[in-house]
Amino acid sequence: MSTDVKRLITLLVALLCAALTTTAARAADDDAPSAGERIANALRTSPVYVDEAYADAVPPSRQRQLADRIRRTGLPIKVVLTPFTKGDAFDGDSDVLAGVVRDRLPDRRELVLITPDSDFPDSLRGYEWPADTHQADRAVAATGFLDEMRDAGLADLTAKAVDLVAEGKGEQRYEEAMRDLDRSAPPAKSGSGSDSGSGSGSGSGWTGWWPLVGVPVLALTALATRAVLVRSRKPSPAFPQLVFATARAADEAGLRRRAEAEVLALGEATRVADVATTPDLQQALDAYAAAGKVLDEARGLPDLAGALALAQEGRDALTGSPGLPLCFFNPLHGRAALRSGWRPLGRRDRLDVAVCGACADALRDRRAPEVLTDTDENGRTVPYFEIPARRSAWAASGYGSLMPPSAGLARAR
Structure with a gap:
């Protein structure tokens, strides 16, 4: 028998054994209960x-x-x-x-x-x-x-x-x-630093945010309409936390440009600030440096949102009258309007988080707030706050709800 024939026979036997093994495994899977x-x-x-x-x-x-x-x-x-x-x-x-x-x-x-x-x-x-x-x-x-x-x-x-x-x-x-x-439910506060559609510092109003979230809002409108129709057929009121994929539909390049503008504006503001009348100038400078570093190393929406949160922290330090941080559920919503208790299922501790007016209304009306998502170590898309705090500055800080973003960044390093 030639060498080529022997090799062919060996290959056929190996393929037959593999097929039998696969068939047996599939049969075992079929027999296993779902x-x-x-x-x-x-x-x-x-x-x-x-x-x-x-x-x-x-x-x-x-x-x-x-x-x-x-x-x-x-x-x-x-x-x-x-x-x-x-x-x-x-x-x-x-x-x-x-x-x-x-x-x-x-x-x-x-x-x-x-x-x-x-x-x-x-x-x-x-x-x-x-x-x-x-x-x-x-x-x-x-x-x-x-x-x-x-x-x-x-x-x-x-x-x-x-x-x-x-x-x-x-x-x-x-x-x-x-x-x-x-x-x-506490009423939404009015004035600087407490309105969900405004923030302190130049260029931080809702108009600046609209190009970034307008497209996702349109998509969310269609999803929300579908959710309303489903709920009209099923009267059971869920307390939903649908993690909308449309958070990822935001123009990342546009958000990066927005973050760059915010960080540059903060840097200019710190440069012209009067040391004598700005007691927290060093904190603002530290936030500016951290925001620049995060922006340079940003890998996606969560990091770009982190740069915005750090820029907000720096502006608040300059004004000396910090308001509420960015929205806990999705910092792309802008500054929060009020604080609310929130407890994940299976945990006894209750978190005090800052939420924008839209998310507060959604929770109160049992509608789904839009949640910023991230990718965990297994490659799954999850709410950013479900990433272990030791691995994520944003999960650790809640973009300012749980601790200052700069403190969360130091903790996660």
Whole structure:
């Protein structure tokens, strides 16, 4: 037998073995239960399913307490606490999870399902079949707005949601919570440094921002219209945190030119400032130097927004009367109008963040604020504030909401 024939036979055998291995792997994958099946199987033995990602927030002892609480209600309540990520088994959508899990449960005629809200991490979502029998959607939505739940962890939040569903007065509780929210919301301040459409220093008004955000606003209008139509078909009020991809649609080159102009203006202002009448001149100079460095090394929108935040910090230092920082959710919205409490799901601590008027209205009206996104270490697009603070000056500082941007930059180095 020739050498060429032997080589050909060896190659064919190798290809056959690879094909058999691939076929076996695919067969094993086909036999493995899907994520929806695993959750549904677990719910057959307990009304509470908690993904390992939330095991610290809802440990086994609390899971058992929740299960006992649900059984005492006598209602067909199921709880599924699992994180959502775009591209996962449910495409990062709690609506998809609810439908998939329900389809795999043996008795689908009556079901109340409580899950995290995939659109906003500070909220739970309630689903019910048949719809509105126990007003579950409103009851669960009201939970996160109660004063007593302000600093509650995920386990306590879920337990309260179960209680409100069992009470059967979801509509009433939700309307009461909304009235209390409206009464407690601080009014937007007027004047320098507190209007969401203006800022201190030359060239910092809304007119300067319009070319940068006009196109995204038009795109967001279409998305918001679609969201309104969806909500009109589904009365359940989510507390959404849709991370709009249109934040990336902003003209990066235009934003860079804007940041360059802001930094140059700050440099000129520091040059002509009177040392005797500007006690924080050194802080302004430090912010100017940091803004220039960030601008030179900027890799995308988050860094360019950081340069703007540093320039704002420097201008505030020059005036000696700093106002609120840029909007926490999206600094491209300009200066914030008020401060608001915000707590990510699964965390007990509540952050005090500055938000622009548009984002404040969106949160109060249960609409989606536009969130500036960044890319995490796994290449996923996430809200910038979900990047670990040790890796991101902007996550550490919240563009001025949590600490001065210059302090966040020093911490992240």
